[in-house]
Amino acid sequence: MKRITAFLISAAVLLSLFVFSACENQSYTKSFFALNTFCTVTVDASDKAAADEIARKISEAEKVFSATRSDSELYKINKEGGGELSKELYSVLKRALEINALLPAFDPSLYNLTLLWGFGSEPSVPSEKDISDLLLHTGADKITLTDGAVTLSGGAMIDLGAIAKGYLSEAAKEILISHGVERAVVNLGGNVYIHGKKQSGADYKVGIKKPYTEEIVATVTGEDLFYVTSGSYERYFTENGKSYCHILDPKTGYPAESGLYSVTVISKDGTAADALSTAFFIMGAKASMEYIEKTGVCEAVFITEAKEIIITKGLKDCFTLLDSSYTLKD
Ligand code: ADP
Ligand code: MG
Numbered sequence: 001m002k003r004i005t006a007f008l009i010s011a012a013v014l015l016s017l018f019v020f021s022a023c024e025n026q027s028y029t030k031s032f033f034a035l036n037t038f039c040t041v042t043v044d045a046s047d048k049a050a051a052d053e054i055a056r057k058i059s060e061a062e063k064v065f066s067a068t069r070s071d072s073e074l075y076k077i078n079k080e081g082g083g084e085l086s087k088e089l090y091s092v093l094k095r096a097l098e099i100n101a102l103l104p105a106f107d108p109s110l111y112n113l114t115l116l117w118g119f120g121s122e123p124s125v126p127s128e129k130d131i132s133d134l135l136l137h138t139g140a141d142k143i144t145l146t147d148g149a150v151t152l153s154g155g156a157m158i159d160l161g162a163i164a165k166g167y168l169s170e171a172a173k174e175i176l177i178s179h180g181v182e183r184a185v186v187n188l189g190g191n192v193y194i195h196g197k198k199q200s201g202a203d204y205k206v207g208i209k210k211p212y213t214e215e216i217v218a219t220v221t222g223e224d225l226f227y228v229t230s231g232s233y234e235r236y237f238t239e240n241g242k243s244y245c246h247i248l249d250p251k252t253g254y255p256a257e258s259g260l261y262s263v264t265v266i267s268k269d270g271t272a273a274d275a276l277s278t279a280f281f282i283m284g285a286k287a288s289m290e291y292i293e294k295t296g297v298c299e300a301v302f303i304t305e306a307k308e309i310i311i312t313k314g315l316k317d318c319f320t321l322l323d324s325s326y327t328l329k330d
Pocket of ligand 1 (some may be wrong): 106107108110160161162189230235241277282
């Protein structure tokens with residue numbers, strides 16, 4: 001038991017969301033590394049087969065969605081400037097373009113910029129000229145999707161890193177349902193899906209990480225929901241005393257600076273939750289809250305650099321602040 005606790009805590013170092021007492025006695029946790037992140041699936045021991053199938057599905061999905069693996073479908077599409085798409089890649093790319101049309105801050109065409117900044121290898125601040133030159137070759141208008149195929153123009157390259165894990169969380173949910181699983185917690189590097197309730201009948205509590213620490217700042221409860229966090233502290237580097245995070249603002253080509261440490265999106269739609277958390281991180285709390293109030297698309301928790309926490313109305317009864325150095329704004 002001690003080992004499991006230590007393991008879960010070390011997971012929280014890597015993940016921005018943490019689930020308390022994931023499952024009770026006789027649970028089974030499958031841990032694996034996929035999609036460039038640490039993943040866990042926890043189920044009752046009797047549902048081991050479902051957890052194993054999810055791990056297989058997600059590991060195999062790298063061969064579809066990875067922008068870095070030279071044997072992946074997306075890698076080939078980027079290299080060849082387009083081509084025929086599998087059903088899965090087509091549907092996620094289509095969804096990405098639909099979300100971009102609503103929220104341009106989420107932009108699946110920025111892979112060249114991510115490479116220029118060196119995220120995933122040796123990051124450093126590029127020259128202004130290199131950034132502005134590359135910006136000319138990004139944008140959803142460079143991605144043309146027709147029946148089952150895509151064409152990329154101007155050397156643009158696709159990156160589904162801000163949406164694929166959300167889609168795969170939904171695939172995990174389908175596998176849980178097909179196995180008749182009653183309760184489970186799926187955590188794909190900050191994309192958490194909570195399936196059902198604890199054995200005791202209580203709700204699972206999802207902890208939101210206190211920025212740049214291993215502590216929990218607040219908890220949220222709710223079943224059959226996807227919880228996705230995008231945060232500046234997840235992947236970043238520091239140069240000349242300034243921090244640069246891995247989420248890029250498509251307007252400037254520079255890492256987003258919207259005054260947020262993190263945003264957690266909670267929704268019944270896992271794919272949207274992933275893309276929205278990235279978009280909201282770039283847009284900042286005010287514009288994102290306005291969008292949520294107008295559309296009712298999801299619930300969200302914003303943590304600002306001023307140590308304020310802003311939550312959407314629907315979370316009032318299921319949100320608990322644990323850390324008094326942060327203020328919950330009305
Ligand atoms: P994480 O991958 O850490 O869970 P996100 O879901 O926010 O966080 O996705 C960030 C990743 O998405 C980046 O590593 C990069 O590959 C890609 N990305 C960066 N900026 C954008 C953007 N504006 N729109 C869409 N994808 C982006
Ligand atoms: Mg995302």
